[in-house]
Amino acid sequence: MYIEWIWGLAGGLLIGLGAAVYLLGNGRIMGASGILGGLVDGSDRTLERLSFIAGVIATPLILSPLLSSAPMTHLTDNFAVIVIAGLLVGAGTRIANGCTSGHGVCGISRFSVRGIIATLIYIGAGGATIALMRHVWGLI
Amino acid sequence: MRVLVSMLAGSLFGAGLLISGMTDTTKVQGWLDVFGNWDPTLAFVMGGAILPMLIAWRMTAHRRPLTGGQFPKMSPPELDRRLIIGSVMFGMGWSLSGLCPGPAIASITYGGLGGLVFLAAMITGMFAAPGLGAQLDRSANAA
Numbered sequence: 001m002y003i004e005w006i007w008g009l010a011g012g013l014l015i016g017l018g019a020a021v022y023l024l025g026n027g028r029i030m031g032a033s034g035i036l037g038g039l040v041d042g043s044d045r046t047l048e049r050l051s052f053i054a055g056v057i058a059t060p061l062i063l064s065p066l067l068s069s070a071p072m073t074h075l076t077d078n079f080a081v082i083v084i085a086g087l088l089v090g091a092g093t094r095i096a097n098g099c100t101s102g103h104g105v106c107g108i109s110r111f112s113v114r115g116i117i118a119t120l121i122y123i124g125a126g127g128a129t130i131a132l133m134r135h136v137w138g139l140i
Numbered sequence: 141m142r143v144l145v146s147m148l149a150g151s152l153f154g155a156g157l158l159i160s161g162m163t164d165t166t167k168v169q170g171w172l173d174v175f176g177n178w179d180p181t182l183a184f185v186m187g188g189a190i191l192p193m194l195i196a197w198r199m200t201a202h203r204r205p206l207t208g209g210q211f212p213k214m215s216p217p218e219l220d221r222r223l224i225i226g227s228v229m230f231g232m233g234w235s236l237s238g239l240c241p242g243p244a245i246a247s248i249t250y251g252g253l254g255g256l257v258f259l260a261a262m263i264t265g266m267f268a269a270p271g272l273g274a275q276l277d278r279s280a281n282a283a
Contacts, residue, residue, distance in 0.1 A: 004161060004181050005180065005181060005184040007161055008160045008161060008181040008182070008184035008185045008188065009185070009187070010159055010160070011155075011157065011158070011159035011160020012156065012160055012184060012185035012186065012187060012188020012189040012190075013156070013192060014152050014153075014155050014156030015153055015157065015160065015185065015188070015189040016156075016188060016191055017152050017156075018148075018149040019153070019193050019196070020195070020196035021152060022145065022146065023193070023197075023200065023211070024199060024200070024206060025207060026142050026145050026146065026149075026205060026207055027205030027207070027208075027209045027210060028212065029212055030149055030153065032153075032241040032245060033241040033266075036241060036245065036263070036266065037266045040263055040266040041266075041270070045142075047143050048142050048143055048146040051143045051144075051147040052146040052147065052153075053150060053245060054147060054150065055146070055147040055151035055152075055154055056151075056157070056242065057154065057245060057246065057248055057249060058154065059152075059154035060154050060246050060247065060249065061249045063158055064158065064250065071250050072164060073163055073164060073165050073239070073243075073251040073254075074164055075165050075238065075254040075255060075258065076237070079254070079257060081236055081237070082254050082257050083258075084236065084261075085232075085233040085234075085236035085237035085239070085258065085261070086233065086239075086244075086258040086259070086264070087233070087264060088232050088236070089234060089239065089241065089258075089265065090261065090262035090265020090268075090269065091265035091266065091268050091269045091272055092225075092229030092232075092233060093226065093230045093240075093241055094226070094266050094269030094270075095222050095225065095226030095269050096225075096229075096230060097222065097226070099240050099242070100234075100240045100241075100242065101153070101240075101241075101242050103227075105186065105190060105193060106193060108190055109189075109193035109197055110193075110197050112214055112215070112217075113219075114217060114218070114219070114223055117219055117223065117227075118223055118226075118227045121223075122231035123172070123231065125228040125229075125231025126234050126235035127174055127235070129231065129235040130172045130173045130236075131173075131175050133235075133236065134173065134175075134176065135176065140236060
């Protein structure tokens, strides 16, 4: 039976709760690319950004011993793919001004047209990319 | 206070990413791979995350943020080159790797060398973004 969805839903609720705390507490959109990108650009609120990132890194470290198996990312070991993908994700999310958390979680829940369109586009582009790279060309 | 709110939000976000399985690239690529062994988990994560935020956005109507200031205004529903081309680039990189910015940060302690290289490339891409964005605007004006 497929039970992963329970963990998906539980984890999703925590992500949404984090976004709600950030919005109602600080009046800001919880977008991972925006929070990190602001540090890269040297924008204001440096300490807030750093403490958010510290929280994101620390909790998986604290929680992982409680899991039945150690967490794994299963990232490809092809470093060319990793570098190209990283460049595209970094540049793309900053140019589009949002990623899965900002445009996706925060945008869709606000019925933001830009958030919904961005989400449809990155899921569509992602689906097309994996279809071509995996099933047509067999590269990943 | 704002720093504590940020840390609490980041902690919840990191815990959610780990528990939901979204730092596992096979789950993300599985969601995008509709012609392969399709994995619906991401839809449950997205749905679960949107629920508290639906309530949170409603709560913004008659109050101010806890630490003062204003809630962010909704951007006008304009679709420009930046939104479209940036999202296409992001979708391609997301699908090639199975990582988006949140999980790339959350998995830094267990993502190995590949995870660190991804993060470094992602930050490099963020450095390049303002220049690339300006180039897009120029080509839009020229067209």
